[in-house]
Amino acid sequence: MKENAVPEAVIKRLPRYYRYLDELLQKNINRISSGKLSELLGFTASQIRQDLNCFGGFGQQGYGYNVEMLYKKIGAILGLDCGYKAIIIGAGYLGHALACYGGFKKRGFSVIGIFDINSEIIGTEIGDLTVSDYSDIDSFIDEKRPDIAMLTVPKTAANDIAVHLTDKGIKALWNFAYADLSLPDDVAVENVHLSDSLMNLSYRLTDMKTKGETK
């Protein structure tokens, strides 16, 4: 494995490969030329070759790609065969949405707990989970060893919670709070800053209008 050398941009593209390969499999398509794959993904064929070469290539000259093999290999690179266990901190609407989303399970993640500090929410059921009291988080982590924490908490609370969870040994945080977390380098953090995304959309809408008007 040459993972040390894989550029960030390649990593960012892998979930897209995975998603489209999944769709091909669902249509019982088991073999695809690099040209067709390129058309589907919107990446050039040479881009695809370069991307997959980072992991040792997987194509065969004159054959193209075996969809199922490629799907499994990319899944393994993404760690989807590791059976990662996740907990959700914050059982508001967003926490609910994450707890109820079936797509994570399909990709090998299981949500094993959801926590809140609000006594009105603690004890309520969300799918097959019951909202637990956040004050019980330490014993839960000690016992169940979750790998990933999904944070849907107010921004003012996010950093303290993140520090606590990582002190307890959680090494991956999926952060929906609108704050940048200050954590050790050996913790993986993926931020989903929804407001930033909406502002990007707003920029592009505004830019398009400006250009339309000056045409």
Added chain:
Amino acid sequence: MKENAVPEAVIKRLPRYYRYLDELLQKNINRISSGKLSELLGFTASQIRQDLNCFGGFGQQGYGYNVEMLYKKIGAILGLDCGYKAIIIGAGYLGHALACYGGFKKRGFSVIGIFDINSEIIGTEIGDLTVSDYSDIDSFIDEKRPDIAMLTVPKTAANDIAVHLTDKGIKALWNFAYADLSLPDDVAVENVHLSDSLMNLSYRLTDMKTKGETK
């Protein structure tokens, strides 16, 4: 304005500037050196100069930046002073979360309607909105002229809905459905593919573990 030339990467960074400048204003900090701003944002001072030069610069030699002015200018570049009106299609948990999130309003966006096809949800209240029947969407758009549609619908329905809304004149889609939309070039689309984000986190966690083991 030299907006035609602004690289994508600069645009992606602007919401981050905006967020940190907002925090400075809340702390009554009205002036900041490029060095301090760099420390705060985690961008180099020369990066900041380059970014802001895309829009004509805003700093003053020996003074630094006027926080409020920079905040307002970046807000204007992002279109946050345009008073964009948004509708939400899909009143599930994620639609709820978006409807209830106060941060959008603070950034100048107003959510003026939320729609669903589920008769059990139609008519229920979410904050100060009432869930409307999606079959009434055309007359709503004709009357209220929303600028942005936030799509929290199943992936199988997403493209048809997106095509319909853009045919009706909506030029910006914030797409949470796990599908890539096929739309005309004059429509701005920002995808939030949560599963992709979780897979990126999973990759990094797995990569860290692999490296840790091989040390």
